Amino acid sequence: MINRKKNIxxxxxxxxxxxxxxxxxxxxxxxxxxxxxxxxxxxxxKAKGTTVVFMKYLGDKKANKHIDEYVVPTVLKxxxxxxxxxxxxxxxxxxxxxxxxxAGLAEGQTDMVWINGETFYQLQQIKGLYGPFTDKLPNSxxxxxxxxxxxxDFQQAINGYEAPWGKASFIGITDSARVKNIPQSMQDxxxxxxxHPGKFTIPLDFSGYTLLKSWLVExxxxxxxxxxxxxxxxxxxxxxxLWDFINRNKKYFWKSGSTFPASNVTVSQMFGxxxxxxxxxxxxxxxxxxxxxxxxxxxxxxFVFKAGSIHNTSYLGIPYNAPNKEGALVxxxxxxxxxxxxxxxxxNNSGGMPVFDYQKLEKQWQDQYQALxxxxxxxxxxxxxxxxIKETHSxxxxxxxxxxRTQVIEKP
Amino acid sequence: MFKPFNKTFNFSILLLFTLLPLLAGxxxxxxxxxxxxxxxxxGFTLENWKILFSTSEVYISVLYTSWxxxxxxxxxxxxxxxxxxxxxxxxxxxxxxxxxxxxxxxPSIVAAFFFFQFLSNAGILARxxxxxxIISQISDFPNLVNDSYHIxxxxxxxxxxxxxxxxxYASLYQAEKLEDYQKLAYALGASKKQTxxxxxxxxxxxxxxxxxxxxxxxxxxxxxxxxxxxxxxPETISVLAVRxxxxxxxxxxPQGYAVxxxxxxxxxxxxxxxxxxxxxxxxx
Numbered sequence: 001m002i003n004r005k006k007n008i009x010x011x012x013x014x015x016x017x018x019x020x021x022x023x024x025x026x027x028x029x030x031x032x033x034x035x036x037x038x039x040x041x042x043x044x045x046k047a048k049g050t051t052v053v054f055m056k057y058l059g060d061k062k063a064n065k066h067i068d069e070y071v072v073p074t075v076l077k078x079x080x081x082x083x084x085x086x087x088x089x090x091x092x093x094x095x096x097x098x099x100x101x102x103a104g105l106a107e108g109q110t111d112m113v114w115i116n117g118e119t120f121y122q123l124q125q126i127k128g129l130y131g132p133f134t135d136k137l138p139n140s141x142x143x144x145x146x147x148x149x150x151x152x153d154f155q156q157a158i159n160g161y162e163a164p165w166g167k168a169s170f171i172g173i174t175d176s177a178r179v180k181n182i183p184q185s186m187q188d189x190x191x192x193x194x195x196h197p198g199k200f201t202i203p204l205d206f207s208g209y210t211l212l213k214s215w216l217v218e219x220x221x222x223x224x225x226x227x228x229x230x231x232x233x234x235x236x237x238x239x240x241x242l243w244d245f246i247n248r249n250k251k252y253f254w255k256s257g258s259t260f261p262a263s264n265v266t267v268s269q270m271f272g273x274x275x276x277x278x279x280x281x282x283x284x285x286x287x288x289x290x291x292x293x294x295x296x297x298x299x300x301x302x303f304v305f306k307a308g309s310i311h312n313t314s315y316l317g318i319p320y321n322a323p324n325k326e327g328a329l330v331x332x333x334x335x336x337x338x339x340x341x342x343x344x345x346x347x348n349n350s351g352g353m354p355v356f357d358y359q360k361l362e363k364q365w366q367d368q369y370q371a372l373x374x375x376x377x378x379x380x381x382x383x384x385x386x387x388x389i390k391e392t393h394s395x396x397x398x399x400x401x402x403x404x405r406t407q408v409i410e411k412p
Numbered sequence: 413m414f415k416p417f418n419k420t421f422n423f424s425i426l427l428l429f430t431l432l433p434l435l436a437g438x439x440x441x442x443x444x445x446x447x448x449x450x451x452x453x454x455g456f457t458l459e460n461w462k463i464l465f466s467t468s469e470v471y472i473s474v475l476y477t478s479w480x481x482x483x484x485x486x487x488x489x490x491x492x493x494x495x496x497x498x499x500x501x502x503x504x505x506x507x508x509x510x511x512x513x514x515x516x517x518x519p520s521i522v523a524a525f526f527f528f529q530f531l532s533n534a535g536i537l538a539r540x541x542x543x544x545x546i547i548s549q550i551s552d553f554p555n556l557v558n559d560s561y562h563i564x565x566x567x568x569x570x571x572x573x574x575x576x577x578x579x580x581y582a583s584l585y586q587a588e589k590l591e592d593y594q595k596l597a598y599a600l601g602a603s604k605k606q607t608x609x610x611x612x613x614x615x616x617x618x619x620x621x622x623x624x625x626x627x628x629x630x631x632x633x634x635x636x637x638x639x640x641x642x643x644x645x646p647e648t649i650s651v652l653a654v655r656x657x658x659x660x661x662x663x664x665x666p667q668g669y670a671v672x673x674x675x676x677x678x679x680x681x682x683x684x685x686x687x688x689x690x691x692x693x694x695x696x
Contacts, residue, residue: 091658098662101451122662126451204644258642259558274550275534302626398660409645410469 035325040138043326048080055096056114057089059265062289066349071340079330086110090119097128097319099110108321112328116314117154118206120162121394123317130318130325132160137329139336149311155228155393162315163332164355166344168282169384170210171312173268173290176297179277185306186218186245192210193252199277201254202246204404207264207280210310212400213392216242217307223389230395239399243407250408260409272296282312285351287378288374302378302392308389313355338365346372353381424464438676445670452662460666469652470671474678476646480562480638481631484569485624489617492577496585497612503582516575520568521636527568528640531556557641564641569631576627577620585612586597622690629682632675647677 038046042303052075058064067085075081086109088096093113100108115123123129134140143164145151150164174182183192193200202208219238226234250257254276261267264280271279272295281302283289317333318328334340338361341354358366372379389391443449447457464470502508518526530536536552547553557564585591591614597607619626638648647655649671656668 004475039667091660095658098451102449118660122660125662210459258560259645261558262639262644270532270534275532363582394660401660405645 026104036133036136036328040136043136044079044330047324047327047330050324050327051082051084052111052324052331053084053086053109053253054086054112054114054331055086055093055110058085058087059089060350061293062348063350066344070343070349071335074340075334077332079334080329081331083331088113090115091122093119094122094126094128097123097321098126100319100321101126101128106321107323108319110319111324112332113317113319114165114314115162115317116168117312117391118394118397120158120315121151121156124156124161128320129161130320130322131162133318133329134158134160134163137163137333137336139333139338142338142341142356142360143336144360146178147357149388150313150355152390153313153315153399154391158315162317163336164313165316165335166314166350167353167355168312168314169353169388170207170214170312171281171282171284171286171302171304171379171384172211173271173279173281173287173296174277174301174303175271175297175299176301177297178274182301182303183262184303186215188306190245190249193249196255196277197252198254199275200252201257201260201267201270201276202404203261203264203267203280204401205263207267207282208260209397209401209404210282211280211305212242212404213396214305214307214310215245216391216396216400217310218305219245223308223392226392226396227390228393230393230399235396235399238402239407242400243403246404248410257408268295283352284378284381284384285347285375288347288376289351291377298377301379304379304384304387308383308387310391311388312391338362338369342369342372345369347375348373419575438673441676445666445673447666450524450666453666460670462517464667464670469646470674472646473649473652473671477632477648477650478549480565480569480648481628483562484631485567485568485628487551488570488573489620489624492574492581493613493616496577496581496616497608500582500585500591503578504586512575512578515571515577518572521640523568523572524637524640525570527564528557531564531567556557558643560643562642565638568637568641569634572637573627573631577632580620580623581616584616588615588619590615622686625682625686625689629679629686632679632682647679 035043037159058066067083067151072085075083088110093110093115096110097108097113102313113119134143134145140163143150149167151157153162172182176182179186183189189200201210216238217226219241220226220234226238229411246257254261254270261270267276268279268281268290270276272290279296281287283300287296287300287302291298291300316332318332322328335344338354338356338357341356344366345352345354346349354369356365358369361369416437440449445460447453447455447460457583481625496503500509503512515523532538532624533553534550535553535557537548537549537556541547541553542550556567593611593615597611602610633650633656634648635650639651642648642651653668653671653675656664657673658668
């Protein structure tokens with residue numbers, strides 16, 4: 001009995017101890033400015049023979065192949081850097097850096113991360129990124145940092161805390177054999193849903209929320225109305241109209257709108273199998289890739305929603321506690337080079353649009369870029385660029401995601 | 413002479429590898445939910461708990477999770493009891509003793525994907541029914557995944573749990589010498605029905621109660637199956653916690669930890685009951 005009491009007391013102390021210990025964690029954010037005073041040659045020299053850990057999304061086979069077969073061997077051969085890829089995206093990256101920060105780790109596990117919009121916003125909230133560093137990169141000369149699609153990541157100025165790696169544009173995908181007149185406006189969609197019930201749904205992920213934002217922009221009468229910082233008044237004015245639009249039509253959605261798939265991957269699979277008539281993507285080469293892989297029917301077609309194609313850029317960042325910042329800078333600089341960007345833009349690789357300013361390229365790179373195979377099935381880069389609109393502030397995404405649950409999913 | 417040393421050693425091992433990480437984790441989750449730790453937290457607050465309980469989300473989630481675990485386990489226990497009582501010696505050796513292990517080789521996520529492909533509206537079963545002329549259009553196939561009756565989740569959970577219970581009951585059948593009891597009952601004039609319902613099933617259920625409770629706890633924590641095969645609402649407690657912990661709003665993270673704390677206490681209560689039950693059993 002006494003032993004039992006002793007054990008309970010001991011366990012209680014341990015429990016309290018763990019809480020106190022957790023409270024004492026060092027939350028400081030150390031920035032190593034001395035790194036920026038070095039010359040580029042010194043940085044390259046220091047990076048030689050080191051390992052760089054790159055946390056990125058690994059869900060795209062072709063993008064993985066591009067990294068494994070081109071980027072990894074090239075940086076090893078040219079800069080003597082061993083590039084180690086570890087999986088992680090969005091919230092996983094934030095959680096990983098946040099956990100290290102909460103544990104007070106001066107040196108984290110990751111040297112560079114592939115991020116955009118939401119993740120950048122979250123990492124900035126917790127001061128999780130190192131920077132500014134883009135001015136230090138020699139290949140920054142090919143980038144137009146004044147281009148609003150690069151300068152602002154979800155309406156937040158990047159201020160040198162992340163370097164652009166790829167441009168993406170939100171498109172809808174449909175099958176022209178099944179859908180003769182492709183709907184674009186919300187009104188068109190309403191008519192289509194009524195005529196073809198059960199053939200449409202919204203994934204509960206980044207793609208789905210971007211679709212909701214496209215409609216919010218359409219309701220607001222254009223992106224100008226939602227440009228800039230988050231505006232609660234405007235959100236409160238337009239969002240109820242969006243929820244009303246969805247609630248009055250959700251009975252025509254897949255499974256009568258009683259549930260929504262967790263991700264766009266499921267939506268793409270259901271589009272491929274014919275269960276749905278629409279899917280979504282951020283890559284202009286998604287259709288070519290889908291058809292080649294046998295996932296999409298050969299009659300698949302891309303289209304842009306009435307509000308325009310929400311454009312965003314994905315970026316490369318360096319965590320504040322990256323142990324090998326020099327190595328990360330060298331790899332990021334290589335990934336920004338015209339050579340790596342052209343290789344990446346090839347539809348046989350990652351696809352997508354490069355981040356360089358074509359006019360800033362030397363002739364040899366311009367020719368090489370022009371020689372790339374063109375998109376066969378999707379929309380051309382130029383056609384999408386014409387309809388490109390800026391992303392709204394991150395807070396719109398946060399609100400739309402939360403309210404979609406309370407205003408639509410949880411409403412009978 | 414070495415007994416006291418052994419006891420301390422055993423307790424230290426238990427403390428180091430089981431209780432300590434568990435308590436540290438629980439302590440951290442509690443501290444996070446009350447705003448004591450965490451990059452974005454600003455000190456002690458009850459706000460996260462207040463927000464969490466301001467809607468019925470968390471209550472519904474606990475009830476829904478418990479219902480799913482209860483439904484799949486009930487079906488599973490029913491089938492496995494029937495199988496073991498009908499073929500008590502089949503699982504000792506031969507092909508059945510191997511086949512029964514098969515679902516154990518499926519990780520939850522693989523089973524979830526398999527059932528999704530098999531039962532979805534354009535899935536294998538729907539196509540088969542269409543080819544056989546049972547339905548005139550593939551879209552006529554009933555909703556068996558992401559459905560209101562949770563058929564997809566319950567089927568998958570049952571499939572995953574069935575081997576465990578068949579093996580458990582098959583071994584209990586031998587260990588408890590049920591065959592001898594049955595023979596005795598017959599000799600005393602009991603009918604087959606009486607033998608099954610008054611002797612075999614009560615003994616098997618009583619002996620397996622701690623395992624049932626522990627398996628129930630295990631099912632409460634399942635994540636992949638309800639995520640892929642469930643509806644967007646209600647969510648199971650693990651899906652709710654992960655959504656709060658990992659989605660876009662970092663300010664929801666403390667609420668995610670609060671959900672985890674609720675789950676942990678629920679599990680601790682059930683464990684306490686399970687140990688009480690198992691202690692009583694062996695005291696008999």
